[in-house]
Amino acid sequence: MQTPRNSAVVGSGLVGSLLAMYLLKRGHKVDVYDRREDIRQIKFSGRSINLAVSVRGWHALDEIGIGNEVRKIAVPLYRRAIHILDKPLYFQPYGKEGEAIYSISRGALNKMMIDLAEKAGANFIFNQKVWDVDLPEAILYTGSSDKSERKANKYDMVFGADGAFSRVRHKMQRRSMFNYSQDFLKTGYKELTIPANEDGTHKLDKNSFHIWPRGKFMLIAMPNTDGSFTCTLFLPHEGDISFDSLTSERDIQQFFEAYFPTVIEVIPDFIKDFMEHPTSSLLTIKCEPWTYWDKVALIGDAAHAIVPFYGQGMNAGFEDITILDELMETYGDDWKAIFKNYQISRKPNADAIAELSYRNFMEMSTKTADSSFILRKKIEAKFYNLHPEKWVPLYSRVTFSRNPYSEALQQGDKQRLVMDEIMHIPDIETVWDTSEVMDKIESLITK
């Protein structure tokens, strides 16, 4: 058992709330600060892509005993439903029979997590902005507004779970030797909604992740338990077809008619949604170090914000917590060792999932519409079924396993080279499921 420490978590988002529960379980005292108001008391603002909880996320939730509670608001997605223009709908299973990612509304999950953390003993302090952090002393200077008096709150340790624009990280950033990068994607996004049918059922297949790949842009839809779908349109900020170029109702109407004719039927308010909802940016943030002695640690998006195309943002943040928990078990009261090894363990994996997520935009928006890519996936799936011990597909390794992300990246690159060679076999379209092809993969992968 660890000696109880007085700890502060900055940020009451998903990672902050879950971290609070893990710290409480180990006997620590936890205050959770948030500059925003209590989201349980407001209508959630939207502007969020639905979450996809997968194995890493469930593991973190189950370990602390709240997995089943969360499952109540989750919808399993067993496959991609790919809507190619003027072609029949195509379904692509995500993994083996029964393997699924789980769609959850971020707002609904966050409210539930705050409730659960509060019940476990966390002290939530809303509407308090952290204005400054004394890193060596673990003091948070907080206040409700720019003009209000700053209060000094002294802790044994502080966790920065305050997201991509982390205030805690910002303080660390001003020290020498702090490496940092922020890299915006030229593609932005906007949320749209497919409402439920009048009887509360879903307008599209409920257990699919829907995707309309259109090359430089795409639309996705993820179900909610109430029959609606949260849709996200990913589109370049600038250029010929872009958020900048779609300004009038007529532009928007023509754009949807040309590229998403079937979507119009299920989003009655697409023009209104498009005009009223904000356009958001996507960025990757990397930094190092993540920790300051045994006093301060960054976690989740504050340490490693990634683009959403692998559905791993929250899962990676939750995995930070389970790794931190394992290190608390190993090192007990040696918090210097806990924080040091936390960074050593997590940083390469955060970099790997950042890279994989960045690459996956191309896969989702372009390749899912490509027949050669579809064939490639079929061949991989077949080989995986024949030799599950020799070939775990990259997507499965990331999504349905807890293998380190860095290994997934490495193995994925190796598999890609093998499949590049396989796809060059003459007439691969017809011979793909022969034993010759399967043997060839086996010989290449064991080389």
Place this chain on the structure above:
Amino acid sequence: MQTPRNSAVVGSGLVGSLLAMYLLKRGHKVDVYDRREDIRQIKFSGRSINLAVSVRGWHALDEIGIGNEVRKIAVPLYRRAIHILDKPLYFQPYGKEGEAIYSISRGALNKMMIDLAEKAGANFIFNQKVWDVDLPEAILYTGSSDKSERKANKYDMVFGADGAFSRVRHKMQRRSMFNYSQDFLKTGYKELTIPANEDGTHKLDKNSFHIWPRGKFMLIAMPNTDGSFTCTLFLPHEGDISFDSLTSERDIQQFFEAYFPTVIEVIPDFIKDFMEHPTSSLLTIKCEPWTYWDKVALIGDAAHAIVPFYGQGMNAGFEDITILDELMETYGDDWKAIFKNYQISRKPNADAIAELSYRNFMEMSTKTADSSFILRKKIEAKFYNLHPEKWVPLYSRVTFSRNPYSEALQQGDKQRLVMDEIMHIPDIETVWDTSEVMDKIESLITK
């Protein structure tokens, strides 16, 4: 002729001062702000690696007519003098007969440049810190201290020439879609001084760039006109042999005795210098965009801070100015086009010299001590003499030409592959200057 604009340059360093002269020449009004006091009125603080002015730098100085003035305080360096432990001193020419880089004290040059810019009509405002920048309005909010009243200074355009920790960039950084990275080297540096002989002559060969390569660390020395040398010790911040590990006088004494025994003879105060001089950090900064409409532009280190191992930091900053000047010639009053094309032209070259500079630490600290590297350089030099039109060595292209840095990087990579192959020729040590080897290079390079 351009319509005169009211312009502000933030930063009175080398790039700020030279930019002021170029703007004045085109008829613009120029205020130069600096948060520091006028360096002409103080003893220069040290903590600066001597500058190496090369072709790009001289071009910028000559174009505005101050090259000859600057040459008075410059010492030409025709070669590297490589001091390998327990081996005779080895000289390696930098380029062809007569080609040299020029050593200048940063302080002395900066003072001269401020004088010259002031004489040309620039209005220098010292001890005024820029607290905030209104980008769309080109307003600088300045004041002498945190508590003094902020003054709003409205301009037609603002240039951020305020170095690696640019305040102007910091303001741009807080906007969405601003990409930024800061990347610290694990190696830091400290300045030492080799004083002049009593008769004012130099203790080491005056026209060489002296280097003591020791693998993970190195010492360099560059001459000043007064007979002294400015030395820089590059050493890891942490680890077995590092700034962190050298804390006592005894540690320092032993370190110099072991690795720089001949240097001790010429730096009488090496222990005092080491203890008293600060240890500085080295970092690479990249960002994008560099400009805001026709209102604000970053230039020099503010846009692209690089590590000093290619001696190109100031040269690259000066080249920004000559490119900007060419664009003023081309686009006249269309400042949107000037700023846009300035970034398009310079950003890839800034990225390339950042990469080349980063790589050059390895070349200087390790490879210059390596006999295979020395042979490689000799072979390249011979081929260059035979076929100057077919092979400009990378160092010469960067240092003695105004070819874009991005081309230099590309050509350098190509040449490296050729030389890798050449170095695998059996008995290359003995056959290296035969016509067979020269022919082989020729056939490989034209492939």
